[in-house]
Amino acid sequence: MDLRYSDSDLAFRAELRTWLAATLPQIPAEPPRGDWPARVIYDTDWQKRLYEAGYAGMSWPKEFGGRGAPPSEQLIFLEECSNAKAPYVGVNFVGTLHAGPTLIAEGTDEQKAKHIPKILRGEEVWCQCFSEPDAGSDLAGLTTRAVRDGDDYVVTGRKIWCSFGQVGEYGELLARTDPDVPKHQGISWFILPMDLPGIEVRPIETILGSSEFCEVFLDEVRVPAEQIVGKENDGWRVTNVTLSFERGTAFVSEMVDAMRMAEELAPLVHDPADRRELGHVIAEFDALWALTKRNVSRSATKGDTGVGGMIMKLAYSEARDKLCELSMRVLDRGALDVHELYVEERLRTLSLTIAAGTSQIQRNIVGERLLGLPKERQWPTDGGDR
Amino acid sequence: MNFDLTDDQEALVDGIRAVCQGRFTSDRVRGGFDRGVWSELAETGVFSLVADGFTWADAALAFEELGRFVVPGPLVWGVLAHGLVDGIPTGLEAPAPGVPAMVEHLVASDVVLVISDDGVRAVPAGAVQGEALDWPLDPLTPIHRVPVLPAGDLVAGPEVVADWRRRGAVLTAAFLAGIAQGTVALSTEYALARKQFDRPIGSFQAIKHLLADALARAEVARTAVHAAAVTLDDPEVGDVDRAVHGAKVLAGEAALRNAKTATQVHGGMGFTWEVDVHLSLKRAWLLNTVFGSPDAHADAIAAAL
Numbered sequence: 001m002d003l004r005y006s007d008s009d010l011a012f013r014a015e016l017r018t019w020l021a022a023t024l025p026q027i028p029a030e031p032p033r034g035d036w037p038a039r040v041i042y043d044t045d046w047q048k049r050l051y052e053a054g055y056a057g058m059s060w061p062k063e064f065g066g067r068g069a070p071p072s073e074q075l076i077f078l079e080e081c082s083n084a085k086a087p088y089v090g091v092n093f094v095g096t097l098h099a100g101p102t103l104i105a106e107g108t109d110e111q112k113a114k115h116i117p118k119i120l121r122g123e124e125v126w127c128q129c130f131s132e133p134d135a136g137s138d139l140a141g142l143t144t145r146a147v148r149d150g151d152d153y154v155v156t157g158r159k160i161w162c163s164f165g166q167v168g169e170y171g172e173l174l175a176r177t178d179p180d181v182p183k184h185q186g187i188s189w190f191i192l193p194m195d196l197p198g199i200e201v202r203p204i205e206t207i208l209g210s211s212e213f214c215e216v217f218l219d220e221v222r223v224p225a226e227q228i229v230g231k232e233n234d235g236w237r238v239t240n241v242t243l244s245f246e247r248g249t250a251f252v253s254e255m256v257d258a259m260r261m262a263e264e265l266a267p268l269v270h271d272p273a274d275r276r277e278l279g280h281v282i283a284e285f286d287a288l289w290a291l292t293k294r295n296v297s298r299s300a301t302k303g304d305t306g307v308g309g310m311i312m313k314l315a316y317s318e319a320r321d322k323l324c325e326l327s328m329r330v331l332d333r334g335a336l337d338v339h340e341l342y343v344e345e346r347l348r349t350l351s352l353t354i355a356a357g358t359s360q361i362q363r364n365i366v367g368e369r370l371l372g373l374p375k376e377r378q379w380p381t382d383g384g385d386r
Numbered sequence: 387m388n389f390d391l392t393d394d395q396e397a398l399v400d401g402i403r404a405v406c407q408g409r410f411t412s413d414r415v416r417g418g419f420d421r422g423v424w425s426e427l428a429e430t431g432v433f434s435l436v437a438d439g440f441t442w443a444d445a446a447l448a449f450e451e452l453g454r455f456v457v458p459g460p461l462v463w464g465v466l467a468h469g470l471v472d473g474i475p476t477g478l479e480a481p482a483p484g485v486p487a488m489v490e491h492l493v494a495s496d497v498v499l500v501i502s503d504d505g506v507r508a509v510p511a512g513a514v515q516g517e518a519l520d521w522p523l524d525p526l527t528p529i530h531r532v533p534v535l536p537a538g539d540l541v542a543g544p545e546v547v548a549d550w551r552r553r554g555a556v557l558t559a560a561f562l563a564g565i566a567q568g569t570v571a572l573s574t575e576y577a578l579a580r581k582q583f584d585r586p587i588g589s590f591q592a593i594k595h596l597l598a599d600a601l602a603r604a605e606v607a608r609t610a611v612h613a614a615a616v617t618l619d620d621p622e623v624g625d626v627d628r629a630v631h632g633a634k635v636l637a638g639e640a641a642l643r644n645a646k647t648a649t650q651v652h653g654g655m656g657f658t659w660e661v662d663v664h665l666s667l668k669r670a671w672l673l674n675t676v677f678g679s680p681d682a683h684a685d686a687i688a689a690a691l
Contacts, residue, residue: 001389001391001443001612001615001616002616002620003387003620003623004387004622004623005387006387263691266691269688272685275685276681276684276688277684278687279683279684279685279686279687280639280684282628282632282688282691283631283635283636283684284606284636286613286628286632287607287609287610287632288606290389290612290613291606293387294612296389297387297388297390300388301390302390307601308605311601311602311605311606314598314602315605360591362598363594363595363598363599364591364595366602367594367595367598370598370601371570371574371594371597371598372574372578373574373577373578373586373589373593374578374589375589376594377585377589
């Protein structure tokens, strides 16, 4: 066990710091949360700068224009960008972290050639159309139908929690292509051009007001058959290949922010019980940071993040919740103003234990895959007994 | 940077675990600490690891395994005092004036080491006068209540005290992280075997989620311990004190909460003497009183900000 960075890691960090110090003063002011056209310009401008400097697609293979960096450099990249308060991935999120890696792994040559370079250069914004009103934790129960008709699939259904739906030019779409087989076996993965006739996007007003989440209504949308990624009915597997690119770095930016928040909060915390709680929370974040290093190390040497990777979201989101609740206590009635330090953050982080697999689903996964416990009794309609 | 166990460390863990599995069965552990236990552990080299050129990280890994099996004895003192005193050492922080000392394993030990800011003093065990508790909380850790400890001889000066406290906290935290893992294993096994409503209770989310949280706590705690131990070995990679505080906070809490989770998962059996769970729980309570409580360490983290 060794926590020392290698000479090449240190050189990378120094080079990146120099670049960030020279580049960040040149970027425009961050637009308001709800101004989507401005946010697209701001976020894609940052992606272009990353691309020109050779920092776009840190984890992507070199043959697809990425940097092919080892996991330790991916960790350093995210850590330094967060420390320097560089722009977040923003509207590039789905393209660079999800759709791009999926296309690299499963797309045809044509699909790759068309989308990969543009995603990397910040010239194409993607959104995600996975969840449905009746398919959340049970995503594989989705009912949006894609029926083959000549050279097209005709897609009808309703999607929800579509990240960046209001600005996405393309969507990752999961739809049911065979309703007569077990639910995981009848799903396909499509590239959905969001300007096709029959698509209506409605932003969801969250507890924060404006957000990246939308509802997407699909009414007999004709999606050309060549937009399918992977084979027909193989979409569930295609969806699950994506995570392998992240290599233990998924929560690095979040965690750097959380540690900064804890340190900035510290001078405001005077009550002895609150100070003790702060000490506890900092201990947790320090440990999760060490666990991130472990996961990144394992990813580099063994190809997977192991136990640490499977508990990270659960542990991180609970720790972040504690920190945010502490900040609300400390701010007291100051917290009645959402513009006050960290109040907006408190609201935002309520989603962490829900989005991308609720903490309850995470616990099922940990219990079943790591501890080997059997699945819960199925409801009678799923073939269980009464 | 490679913050994963090396192949040698994996081998060390496997070796210690094999020794524990072979020798520290439930029956043996329940027999308590004695000279036989001491010599067998000494033979495996757990007390002399650092003296033999291994790292504090290696020592922590070894103690994690000892904790997993709830091996009894003043084991941390065996490492701290290695090469400094003859015979079997036990020890404690000097109590405040007028407060009786609660000395562990007095009868099975040769010397009592007392740490204070002034240094480490050694008192021959035979010179310590006290009353043996007839009902110690941890049945495997006999306690003497000693009204006044003899002064003893100074065996190490004030310059070593901070190191002793850090090392003691890390090894104790490692043992606690082992308890946190061992109790998850014990209760997972039970949750698979115990059936109610015609199915293993581990299939119920009410039980599964308790165990998933316990596993996550154990994993985070053990990572904190490893980070602290690596920082002891190489202080340039981080803030040693903060890392040590964090390890003792998280391992102490994980051991306690996981042992309580194990009690709950075992249901009525968890409340019996026969099932081993209470041994882990009682040891966790005891170890949270030595080398600083989780709360004291959390306070120390906040105080340094």
